[in-house]
Amino acid sequence: MKSARLAAAVLLFTIIPLVTGCWDRTEVNDLALIMGAGMDTAPNGKVELSVQVYTPNQTSTSGGGEMTNSGNEGDMVIVKSAVGTDLADAAQRLQEEMPRKVFWGHSEVFIVGEELAKRGIMDQVDFLFRHPQPREHAYFFISKGRAKSILSINTRMERDSAETLRELTVLAGGMGVTLKDLGGMLAGRSKAIIVPLIGKKEEAGQSNAYPYINGAAVLMKGKMEGEYQGEVKRYVQIIRNELESTTVTFPVQESRGEDGGVMSVRLIKCHTKLIPLIRRNQWSVMIRIEGEASVLQNETHVNVMLPQEMPRLEQQLNKEIESKVKENFRKIQDETGADVFGTADAFWHKYPARWTKEQARWDEIFPEISVYAHSGVHIISPGFSGKTFK
Amino acid sequence: MQTNEDVIFSAHLQENISHLKERYADCFDVVFHDFSCGQTPAVIVYFMGLTDSDMINRYILEPTLKQLSEDGGITLGDFCKCLPVSSYTMLQTMDQAVMEIGDGNVVLLMDGEERAISLYLSKWEQRSITEPEAESVVRGPREGFIETLMVNVSMIRRKLKSPELKMKSIRIGRFSQTEVVVAFVSGIIDSSLVTEIESRLSRINIDGILESGMIEELIEDNPYSPFPQLQTTERPDVVAANLLEGRAAILIEGTPIALIAPATIFTFLQSPEDHYQRYYIGTAIRWLRYFFAFIALIGPSFYVAIVTYHQEMIPTTLLLNMTKSREQIPFPALVEALLMEITFEALREAGVRLPKQIGAAVSIVGALVIGQAAIAAGLVSSPMVMVVALTGIASFLIPHFAFGITVRLLRFPMMLLAGFLGFFGLMMGITLILTHLFALRSFGVPYVTMSTVSSLSQLKDILVRVPTWKMNTRPRIGVWNRYRQGANQRPGPGRGGRRR
Numbered sequence: 001m002k003s004a005r006l007a008a009a010v011l012l013f014t015i016i017p018l019v020t021g022c023w024d025r026t027e028v029n030d031l032a033l034i035m036g037a038g039m040d041t042a043p044n045g046k047v048e049l050s051v052q053v054y055t056p057n058q059t060s061t062s063g064g065g066e067m068t069n070s071g072n073e074g075d076m077v078i079v080k081s082a083v084g085t086d087l088a089d090a091a092q093r094l095q096e097e098m099p100r101k102v103f104w105g106h107s108e109v110f111i112v113g114e115e116l117a118k119r120g121i122m123d124q125v126d127f128l129f130r131h132p133q134p135r136e137h138a139y140f141f142i143s144k145g146r147a148k149s150i151l152s153i154n155t156r157m158e159r160d161s162a163e164t165l166r167e168l169t170v171l172a173g174g175m176g177v178t179l180k181d182l183g184g185m186l187a188g189r190s191k192a193i194i195v196p197l198i199g200k201k202e203e204a205g206q207s208n209a210y211p212y213i214n215g216a217a218v219l220m221k222g223k224m225e226g227e228y229q230g231e232v233k234r235y236v237q238i239i240r241n242e243l244e245s246t247t248v249t250f251p252v253q254e255s256r257g258e259d260g261g262v263m264s265v266r267l268i269k270c271h272t273k274l275i276p277l278i279r280r281n282q283w284s285v286m287i288r289i290e291g292e293a294s295v296l297q298n299e300t301h302v303n304v305m306l307p308q309e310m311p312r313l314e315q316q317l318n319k320e321i322e323s324k325v326k327e328n329f330r331k332i333q334d335e336t337g338a339d340v341f342g343t344a345d346a347f348w349h350k351y352p353a354r355w356t357k358e359q360a361r362w363d364e365i366f367p368e369i370s371v372y373a374h375s376g377v378h379i380i381s382p383g384f385s386g387k388t389f390k
Numbered sequence: 391m392q393t394n395e396d397v398i399f400s401a402h403l404q405e406n407i408s409h410l411k412e413r414y415a416d417c418f419d420v421v422f423h424d425f426s427c428g429q430t431p432a433v434i435v436y437f438m439g440l441t442d443s444d445m446i447n448r449y450i451l452e453p454t455l456k457q458l459s460e461d462g463g464i465t466l467g468d469f470c471k472c473l474p475v476s477s478y479t480m481l482q483t484m485d486q487a488v489m490e491i492g493d494g495n496v497v498l499l500m501d502g503e504e505r506a507i508s509l510y511l512s513k514w515e516q517r518s519i520t521e522p523e524a525e526s527v528v529r530g531p532r533e534g535f536i537e538t539l540m541v542n543v544s545m546i547r548r549k550l551k552s553p554e555l556k557m558k559s560i561r562i563g564r565f566s567q568t569e570v571v572v573a574f575v576s577g578i579i580d581s582s583l584v585t586e587i588e589s590r591l592s593r594i595n596i597d598g599i600l601e602s603g604m605i606e607e608l609i610e611d612n613p614y615s616p617f618p619q620l621q622t623t624e625r626p627d628v629v630a631a632n633l634l635e636g637r638a639a640i641l642i643e644g645t646p647i648a649l650i651a652p653a654t655i656f657t658f659l660q661s662p663e664d665h666y667q668r669y670y671i672g673t674a675i676r677w678l679r680y681f682f683a684f685i686a687l688i689g690p691s692f693y694v695a696i697v698t699y700h701q702e703m704i705p706t707t708l709l710l711n712m713t714k715s716r717e718q719i720p721f722p723a724l725v726e727a728l729l730m731e732i733t734f735e736a737l738r739e740a741g742v743r744l745p746k747q748i749g750a751a752v753s754i755v756g757a758l759v760i761g762q763a764a765i766a767a768g769l770v771s772s773p774m775v776m777v778v779a780l781t782g783i784a785s786f787l788i789p790h791f792a793f794g795i796t797v798r799l800l801r802f803p804m805m806l807l808a809g810f811l812g813f814f815g816l817m818m819g820i821t822l823i824l825t826h827l828f829a830l831r832s833f834g835v836p837y838v839t840m841s842t843v844s845s846l847s848q849l850k851d852i853l854v855r856v857p858t859w860k861m862n863t864r865p866r867i868g869v870w871n872r873y874r875q876g877a878n879q880r881p882g883p884g885r886g887g888r889r890r
Contacts, residue, residue, distance in 0.1 A: 006614060013822070025698045025809075027723060028709065029716045035706075056714040105702030106709060133702065159710075 029056070032100035035077055036162025038147025039124055040113035042083040047116065047124060049090035050081035050148040051102075052162050077160040079152045087127035104133035108166045110140050110179070111147040111198065114217075114224065122186070122222035128179055136180040139169050142217040142224065144199040153200060153209050161211050165198060168213050175216065175237055186222070189348055189355075190362065192338035193219040194236060197227050218338045225336040235328035239287055239341045241272040248293070250320035252300045252313065261299040265317060265379060267291050274346040278354060284370040285343055287325050293317065294381035304382040318375035325373040337367045397484040403501035407433055409484060420491070427454055427469060432500045435487070440494030442513035449474050450496065450509065466503045477510040492567060516541065522624040522646075524791060527663040534624045535646035539569055542641050542648070545626040546573060550633060558584075560591055562605070566598030570605065573629070574638040580868030586833055587638055587651060602647045605640065609651075611831045616799060618792040619832040621650040621657045628662050634874070636867045652833035652867060656852045658793035659683055664855050672855035682784035686797045687823075689781035690727045691808035691816050693774070697723040699812030715771040724809030726770050730778040731801065733760055738782075835867055 033054040042048040055078055082097065084090030095102045110128060112121050128134045143150045151161055158164040169176030177185075177195045185193045199214040215229035216236060228236070237243040245268045254260035270291035277284050295304050302309050332340060344362060348355040358365060399406055407422065414420040419438045423446075426432065434450060453473060470478055481487050487497045487506055494512030519541070522534030535542045543557060558572045570591060574584055590609040599605055602622065610619040623629060624646045629639045632650045640649040650657075659679050664672040696703055697712065704712065719726060737756040741749050760778055764770045781801070788794035800823065807815030830837035839848065848866060850856040859879035863872050878885075 003614070025722065025724075026701070027716065028697055028701055028713045029719070031701060031713070033709065033713065054710060054713070056710070056717045103701060106706045108706065135702070159707075 026101055026103075030100055031103040032098050033103050034107045035160055036109040036111065036151055036165070037104075037107055038081075038111040038113065038143070038151045039087065039116055039121075040146045040148055041115045041119060046083050046085055047087055047090055048081055048083045048148070049087055049094060050079055050151050051094060051107075052077045052079050052151045052160055053098075054160075077162075079148065081148055087124050088131075091127070104131060105135065107134055107162070108138055109162045110134070110138055111143045111150055111165075112141070113143055113147040114145060116147075117142045117217065117219065117224035120222045121219065121224075125179075125182065125186070129183060134179065136183075137178050139166055140177050140179055140182045140195055141165060141198045141213075142195050142219075144197060144214065144227075150198060150200060150211050153211055155210055156208065157210070165211055165213075168211075169196065175213065175233065175242065188342075188345065189359075190339035190342070190344035190366075191221050192336075192340045193222070194240075194338075194340040195219070196233075218332065218336050218340055220336060220338045225338055226332075228332070231324070232328050232331060235324055236332065236340060238270065238289065239272055239274070239325060239329065244268070244270055246270065247296060248317065248321060248324075250317050252302060252316055254301065260301060263295065263300055263302070263313070263317075264297040265293040265377075266296045267293050267377060270377075274341065274343060276343065276347045276350050278347075278351055282370065283347070283365055283368065284372065285346065287329070287371065287373045289321060289325065289373070289375040289377065291377045292380045293377050295379065295383045298383075298388065301388065303388045304379075305386045305388075310379055314377065314379055317379065318377055321375040321377060322373040325375070326371050329371045329373075333367050333369070333371075337363060339366045343369065398482060399484070399487075399499070399504050399506055401502055401504050403431055403433065403499055406484075406499050406506070410435060410487065413484070413488060425451060425454065427500060430501050432498060434496050434498050435491055436496040436511075437491060437494060440512055440514050441496055442511050445511045445513070446496060449511070450498070466498075466500050466505065466507060469498075469500070470507055473509070475509045475511065479508045481506045481508055489561075489567065493569075519545075525623060525625050525628070525662070525789070527661065527666065529666045530662055531625070531627045533626060535626065535641075535648060537644050537646055539571060539641060539643035542626070542646070543571060543573075546629055546633075546639070546641075549626060549630040550575065554578075555633065558588065560588070562591065562594050563596065563598040566600070568599040569643040570599070571641040572638055573633060573641060575633045575636075578634065578636045578864065578871050579638060580636065580870075583638060583652070583833060583868055587640065591640070599642060599644075601645045602640070602642045602649050605642060606649055611833065615826065615830055616796045617655070617827070617830060617837070618658065618790070618796065619653060619830065619837070621653040622647050622790070622792060623650060624648070625662060631662070631665070635864050636871065652831075652835040653837075654832065654835065654839045655827060655837050656839065658790040659788065660851075661789040665858070669855050669857045676855055679787055679789070682787040683797060686781055686784035686788065686794070687800060688804055688808075688816060688820070689784060690731055690777055690801060691804040691819070693777045694723045694727045694805055695808035695812045695816050698809065712771070712773050715765075715773060718768050719771050720768070722809075723774070724805065726774050727778075727805055727809070728802070730760055730764075730770055730774055731781070731805065734778055734782055735798065839865070 034051045035054055036052040038050040040048040040050065055076060080094060080097065082090045082093035084093050091102065112124070116124070125140075128138075150165075153161040155161050155164045158167060175196045182193065182195065194216050196213045197215040197217040198211050200209055201212050202209040215227050216233040217224050218226045218228065234243065234246055238246065245266060247264055247266050249262050249264040252260045252263050268291065270289065273288045273290075275286040275288060277286065298304055302313065304310075304313070329341065332338065339362070343366065344355075397409060411422065414435075421434075421436055421438055423434045423436075424431065425434075432454075434446065436446070450473065454469075479490070481490065481497065482505055487499075487508070490508035491497050494514060496509045496511045497506050498509060499506045516538045517536045519533050519536055521532045525534075533545060535545065546557075547555065552575075554575050554577050556574055556576050560570050560572070561567050562570050572584065572587055572591070587609070591605070594605070594608045596604075596608070606618070606620050606622070607613065612619065620640075621632070629641075629648055629650065633639060637650050637652065640651065642648070660676065661679075664676055667675075697716075701709060716723075721729070737752060737759065741752045741756070744752060758764075760775060765772050765775060785794050785798045785801075788797060804816065804819045807819040809815075811818065827838050828836070839852070850861060851865065857880075859875075859881065862875055862877065862879075864870070864874045
């Protein structure tokens with residue numbers, strides 16, 4: 001009796017998996033692995049989806065499974081594109097042209113072309129969030145020019161341009177925005193998004209192009225409003241508390257009053273806090289930066305080994321940081337009115353009732369906010385050299 | 391034999407002899423030797439190969455002829471007293487005599503006596519004590535059990551000299567009449583466990599016991615389980631250690647493998663050496679074993695599941711390489727895995743059964759089959775070979791063969807589940823196995839001990855191997871004799887001895 005029941009149970013458990021079969025089995029060699037995808041505008045309001053597909057090098061496996069790394073592996077990816085009414089439609093068309101099943105799970109970057117970004121990305125990124133395969137940790141970029149041209153770059157240093165871009169963001173100060181971050185920003189209170197802007201650089205004289213991050217694009221309500229290069233991008237990151245370490249160069253006034261040259265320090269353990277304040281009807285925000293720094297380059301006569309010199313240097317460094325922070329905050333405030341700093345969240349935290357009431361007016365309020373900065377960075381190390389060469 | 395009516399010895403020697411001769415009809419190796427003890431006719435009965443004939447001459451026949459030739463009638467009792475034999479038993483019935491003869495003892499019958507005596511003069515060829523092959527250690531005793539029960543018993547007795555070490559003997563097997571000894575330390579063991587073992591042993595009624603494996607199958611708690619529920623060992627030190635922890639050992643005549651009950655899953659993942667090496671090493675190796683036991687179970691199925699269903703879980707660069715190597719493989723990953731695993735099992739089995747000289751050839755061929763050649767032939771991908779090899783090593787890391795082979799066997803249903811249902815199937819399989827394990831009992835003790843014991847101290851020899859001076863309590867098996875050593879055993883400066 002007991003054994004009959006056991007046999008029945010064993011039979012049942014054996015049959016259940018067997019009847020299902022391997023209906024959704026996909027071998028890795030039946031997959032078209034997408035390494036990166038780009039979205040561009042197409043005529044008649046359509047979108048063009050370009051994907052970088054990995055093509056396994058057929059010849060390299062024949063030698064007993066050994067991977068022979070030929071010098072240029074650029075031929076290991078191909079770029080394919082399809083035009084559709086929307087991304088899902090384009091993806092379907094792309095699948096129809098492919099002998100293998102399109103697999104988004106390993107796509108590391110998603111690039112939106114500048115033109116499409118200006119038209120608005122909201123509708124298109126919906127596909128990326130809704131589809132089960134794309135990773136939340138894939139990076140999101142906006143490209144100068146068409147996204148397809150970035151994907152088509154034949155890189156030499158990394159496996160492909162998608163991998164190059166991913167590596168670039170991982171580096172310190174690279175400013176990586178993942179799909180997850182993007183989703184957070186899109187659903188955030190300020191409706192403003194800042195994403196890295198990539199461009200294509202070509203070395204003269206050689207057929208050597210590579211993608212690089214050349215700034216940041218600012219989007220309001222999913223539409224690209226402006227782009228910022230270099231310093232602005234860096235300070236935005238500092239204000240957003242995304243940059244833990246960066247380099248700051250500041251002028252040093254000699255004690256005698258003459259211009260002493262510049263000094264560069266490396267900020268480490270940088271921490272930023274936004275302190276909002278509403279007094280009467282005046283909204284203001286205080287940006288507090290704390291951190292430590294070590295001297296990176298000293299072009300002045302100041303002997304950085306002397307502790308008594310430090311307060312003076314720190315004061316000048318902090319003054320520089322404060323003015324730069326304010327300057328860049330105001331610049332974005334004036335030019336795009338996009339609250340990419342997370343100010344809205346700070347106000348909501350402190351004044352939830354007021355915020356809820358004024359929420360709809362935020363676009364008008366933000367450009368009027370007055371900004372104050374306080375920097376309390378301490379120089380803790382003179383670097384590895386004690387000498388002053390001047 | 392047990393079906394026959396037991397016959398009590400009669401006073402007539404001829405009657406007894408004819409009865410015995412009837413019992414031993416067509417047994418050429420049984421010897422009936424007539425001689426006279428003074429005036430009294432007597433007969434000794436014994437098996438030729440089991441008895442020391444030299445000793446029979448020297449200690450029975452010679453003194454009988456020399457000293458007693460002139461005396462008149464002599465009784466059996468008197469006769470025994472003047473024999474230079476260390477041990478003898480008085481026998482009342484034919485069955486007793488038959489059993490004694492079977493054990494290789496010499497049975498002496500005298501005319502006019504309603505009893506017989508059995509003289510312990512058995513001697514047969516036996517293997518010398520060698521190093522246990524299946525459980526070798528780097529550090530630890532090098533002796534292993536042999537096929538002779540008395541030698542095995544003596545090895546345990548040498549380790550535990552206290553009279554508290556009890557050994558109870560039972561005969562099992564209708565024809566084999568195998569002697570089985572239940573050893574335990576009274577005062578440590580839960581006496582109900584001994585009763586349980588004895589009652590389970592006594593209900594065995596089969597023709598013969600040739601190996602402890604047969605007993606194991608006849609007394610275990612869940613006969614359908616793939617998992618072994620009794621620990622087997624051929625090491626006297628392992629038996630002694632287990633007796634001291636409150637377990638019982640079952641030793642069987644004719645096999646060097648003893649059984650230890652009850653067993654938990656962790657006993658199969660421990661080696662005696664864990665306790666002989668330093669405790670850091672013991673703990674580290676134990677964890678290594680746990681980890682690899684898990685790999686041995688789910689290694690290939692995990693790979694199959696991940697390659698066929700969950701490609702997003704593989705790091706990109708690895709996936710690219712795997713795609714490359716799988717590009718020219720004609721089979722699905724599941725078939726590939728089954729192919730390799732079955733080949734591996736076949737090679738292992740061939741290696742075990744073959745003579746040692748040919749075994750080397752198998753390993754060479756094996757290296758080619760599940761190695762470079764298989765990849766070059768385009769039958770399997772190189773990651774698969776790695777997974778199979780790793781799983782193979784992992785399964786050999788399990789110190790007990792019986793448990794290792796169970797894990798190896800369970801790997802196949804797991805692979806099928808993973809191949810059909812991916813991680814869902816894998817989880818289903820693991821859940822099934824865990825449910826079974828937690829439900830399993832070995833002599834009433836939970837197979838996964840942790841499931842009932844909330845006390846952390848019970849884990850001191852499971853999760854880690856705490857130092858010997860910290861192992862103050864015995865594991866809890868039923869009624870608990872808690873402390874196994876005096877308190878404060880930690881050595882150190884100022885703790886016994888003057889040197890600092």
